[in-house]
Amino acid sequence: MSAILSVDHVGVRFGGLVAIADLHLDVAQGEILSLIGPNGAGKTTAFNVMTGFLKPSQGDVRFRGTSLTGLSPHAIARLGLARTFQRTSVFPDDTVFDNVMIGLHGQGAQMARAPLLAALIGRAGAGERQLRARAEALLDWVGLGARAQEKAGALAYGEQRLVGVALALATEPAMLLLDEPVSGMNASETRVFVRLIRQIRERGITILLVEHDMPMVMEVSDRIVVLNYGRLIAEGPPEAIRSDPAVIEAYLGQGSAARRAAAEAQATREAAHA
Ligand SMILES: Nc1ncnc2c1ncn2[C@@H]1O[C@H](COP(=O)(O)OP(=O)(O)OP(=O)(O)O)[C@@H](O)[C@H]1O
Numbered sequence: 001m002s003a004i005l006s007v008d009h010v011g012v013r014f015g016g017l018v019a020i021a022d023l024h025l026d027v028a029q030g031e032i033l034s035l036i037g038p039n040g041a042g043k044t045t046a047f048n049v050m051t052g053f054l055k056p057s058q059g060d061v062r063f064r065g066t067s068l069t070g071l072s073p074h075a076i077a078r079l080g081l082a083r084t085f086q087r088t089s090v091f092p093d094d095t096v097f098d099n100v101m102i103g104l105h106g107q108g109a110q111m112a113r114a115p116l117l118a119a120l121i122g123r124a125g126a127g128e129r130q131l132r133a134r135a136e137a138l139l140d141w142v143g144l145g146a147r148a149q150e151k152a153g154a155l156a157y158g159e160q161r162l163v164g165v166a167l168a169l170a171t172e173p174a175m176l177l178l179d180e181p182v183s184g185m186n187a188s189e190t191r192v193f194v195r196l197i198r199q200i201r202e203r204g205i206t207i208l209l210v211e212h213d214m215p216m217v218m219e220v221s222d223r224i225v226v227l228n229y230g231r232l233i234a235e236g237p238p239e240a241i242r243s244d245p246a247v248i249e250a251y252l253g254q255g256s257a258a259r260r261a262a263a264e265a266q267a268t269r270e271a272a273h274a
């Protein structure tokens with residue numbers, strides 16, 4: 001397998017707490033890989049290491065052959081590794097469209113600093129027009145095109161997360177890390193999101209997904225990796241993970257919020273199908 005991202009014996013400690021212990025993991029080019037595990041297993045911590053928000057206590061991450069050690073989140077994003085956050089926030093009083101425009105500007109889109117001068121040489125207008133066209137295309141892609149002029153605060157929480165996905169896609173990544181993207185979505189929104197993930201992959205973008213919605217994970221993943229207390233306890237295709245005793249034990253053994261989340265997701269689905 002040709003790995004686009006390699007996690008090489010990464011460990012993360014917070015004082016005495018071992019959040020990740022010696023994680024070793026390859027993500028293949030073009031696959032949809034899910035990283036699952038109970039609350040506190042170290043999933044978000046792993047994302048934070050991969051995207052430069054956190055320095056590991058040991059080990060290294062390589063992306064397309066380049067070591068990410070010491071690189072800033074911004075530099076890593078420029079290499080083509082994008083992410084969404086577990087807790088996404090929008091500017092509620094701005095429109096959905098303006099939220100994306102603000103994000104695009106924040107990503108350092110080339111804008112003229114001197115509007116008058118730029119207008120004279122005809123560049124700011126073109127740049128801004130291009131940016132607006134890009135924002136529209138991104139919103140269409142994630143399915144928010146029809147809601148572009150609504151206030152972002154009027155969107156359901158699950159839909160607000162799509163704004164974060166649009167902004168991650170705006171960086172034209174080779175790989176996208178999604179941290180609990182369907183939390184807060186109902187069953188039909190989740191189905192639409194599964195289609196979106198597949199479309200993203202069809203465009204050649206590798207996907208690493210963290211999600212507690214087990215039916216969704218089982219449906220969309222090529223491969224699943226399971227963490228428990230910062231350790232990899234299982235790895236394989238969905239059919240194998242579903243029946244893996246160590247995985248069942250990790251989820252059922254704790255009476256954890258992960259288990260509750262999975263049960264709730266299942267109940268939502270069943271209600272939708274009833
Ligand atoms: N900045 C931090 N400082 C101290 N401890 C932290 C920090 N970030 C995470 N932890 C701890 O590290 C462990 C792993 O947390 P992490 O957020 O990676 O879990 P997770 O698998 O993403 O869980 P969830 O499913 O609830 O999002 C937890 O015990 C958490 O309390």
Ligand SMILES: [Mg+2]
Nearest residue numbers: 043044045086
């Ligand atoms: Mg998390």
